[in-house]
Amino acid sequence: MPELLNQLTDELTLILAFSNQAAAIVWHATVDFARGWMSVLLEFAFYYPLFMAYLWMIGACIYYFHWERNSRFDHENPPDLPSYPPVSNLVPCHNEGRDVEETMEFLLQQHYPDFEIIAINDGSQDDTLKILLALAQKHPQLRVINLEQNQGKAVALNTGALFSANEYLICIDGDALLAPTATTWIMQHLLSGPRVAAVTGNPRIRTRSTLLGKIQVGEFSAIVGLIKRAQRVYGRVFTVSGVVAGFRKSALQRVGYWSNDMVTDDIDISWKLQLDHWDIRFEPNALCWILMPETLRG
Numbered sequence: 001m002p003e004l005l006n007q008l009t010d011e012l013t014l015i016l017a018f019s020n021q022a023a024a025i026v027w028h029a030t031v032d033f034a035r036g037w038m039s040v041l042l043e044f045a046f047y048y049p050l051f052m053a054y055l056w057m058i059g060a061c062i063y064y065f066h067w068e069r070n071s072r073f074d075h076e077n078p079p080d081l082p083s084y085p086p087v088s089n090l091v092p093c094h095n096e097g098r099d100v101e102e103t104m105e106f107l108l109q110q111h112y113p114d115f116e117i118i119a120i121n122d123g124s125q126d127d128t129l130k131i132l133l134a135l136a137q138k139h140p141q142l143r144v145i146n147l148e149q150n151q152g153k154a155v156a157l158n159t160g161a162l163f164s165a166n167e168y169l170i171c172i173d174g175d176a177l178l179a180p181t182a183t184t185w186i187m188q189h190l191l192s193g194p195r196v197a198a199v200t201g202n203p204r205i206r207t208r209s210t211l212l213g214k215i216q217v218g219e220f221s222a223i224v225g226l227i228k229r230a231q232r233v234y235g236r237v238f239t240v241s242g243v244v245a246g247f248r249k250s251a252l253q254r255v256g257y258w259s260n261d262m263v264t265d266d267i268d269i270s271w272k273l274q275l276d277h278w279d280i281r282f283e284p285n286a287l288c289w290i291l292m293p294e295t296l297r298g
Contacts, residue, residue, distance in 0.1 A: 059230025066233070068284070075285040078111075078184035081191060086114040087183055088164035092156035093119055093174035097126040099291070100174050104135050104142060107172075112183040117142045118160045119174075123150030128174075154258035154265045161249060161257060170246045172288060177206070178244065179287040186246035189281040197251035197278030198270070200228065200237060201244035201286035216292050228282040237280040242266035244288035251278050 089107050093100050100119070107117050119142060121129045132144045145159055161169055168190055172178050182201060189199040202225060205217045231237045242265065252258075255272040262268040270280060 056226050056230040059233040060226045062233045063229035075179060075185070075287055076181060078181045078285065079188060081184065081187060083191065084113050084187075085168060085191075086116070086166045087112060087168045087170060087187065088160070088166045089115060089117045089178075089183075090157055090160035090164070090169055090171045091117065091119045091174055092122055092153050092160070092171075093124060093128050093132070094122040094150060094153075094156075095124045095126045095128060096174035097124070097128045097131055098175075100128055101131055101135065103172070103174055103176060103178075104132075104139075106177040106180070108139055108141065109180045110178070110183045111180045112187070115141065115183060116164075116166070118145065118163060119143070120145045120147065120156040120160045122147050122152070122156040152260055154260040154262065157265070158257045158260070161252060164249070167249050168246065169249055169252075171244070173243045173290065175291050176203075176243050177289040179289070182244070182286040182288060183246075185283045185286040189283060190246055190248055193279070195277070195279045196281055197248045197273045198240050199246040199281045199283050199286070200240035201246070201288050202228075202282075202284045203241055203243045203288050203290050205292050206289040207291050225284060229284070232282045236274070237270075237282050239267045239270040240280060241288075243290050244286065246286075248278075251276070 089110075091100075091103065091107070096103070104117065104119070117139075119132050119136075121132060121144065129144070129146055132142070136142045136144045143163070145163060147156065147159065157171055160171075168187065170178075170183060170186060178201075186199045186201065189196050203220055205220050228237060245266070247269075251273055252269075255269070255276050257269075258265050259268050259272075273280060
């Protein structure tokens with residue numbers, strides 16, 4: 001009996017030894033695997049921005065030599081269009097009483113023969129509606145839609161699009177200033193082919209009196225413009241600008257207009273159009289001046 005117990009004890013000891021050895025091997029293999037993947041992830045995090053930076057710069061250079069250098073590139077002198085179909089400018093407004101009058105004045109100066117302005121008051125709590133109604137009495141091109149409750153930018157844009165009888169829409173924010181020739185530059189693309197569904201404009205910062213403001217000027221002028229140019233060269237503009245973009249209404253109708261349950265309405269509508277095989281363009285001459293925070297407090 002004691003011999004049997006000793007034998008069992010020895011066997012259990014061997015089994016435990018082998019088990020510990022196997023567990024150690026598995027542990028070391030797992031650690032090596034994790035280290036390998038961590039190294040890959042760290043290298044990706046380091047090299048990916050460098051790779052994409054070169055990719056965007058190369059694409060922007062190609063765009064410049066192909067389109068901008070060999071053509072008239074003056075945003076104040078747009079090309080003549082084969083026709084000038086009517087255009088609706090949609091302006092969703094929420095508590096924009098401080099800036100909306102200036103926005104409307106710039107829109108009324110568009111160098112385009114046939115356009116209207118549809119301002120959608122999205123449940124503003126300030127004097128936005130009062131200012132819009134006063135402007136509408138002076139300017140027959142301006143129509144005002146009042147939403148009693150704030151429902152978001154997507155709902156406001158959908159409402160304005162449904163109230164418009166025109167095929168072409170240009171959407172800007174309630175505090176943005178659209179350059180007088182921007183409509184013509186955007187329409188140049190929309191009239192160039194039936195599969196062009198959207199044209200994103202070129203937002204520029206107009207609040208630049210502080211260091212933060214100047215940094216944002218560089219960000220929008222160089223980085224955003226650089227990426228949009230490169231994406232145009234590579235065949236797919238990822239997203240339109242939320243502050244200024246032109247649309248073909250029939251394309252919006254096919255994809256169900258803007259989704260009211262998305263945080264980023266510009267990305268959402270861009271991907272919906274691209275999944276339906278529509279084309280999106282970028283027009284650097286379609287300038288739109290926007291407000292951005294100049295201090296860390298906003």
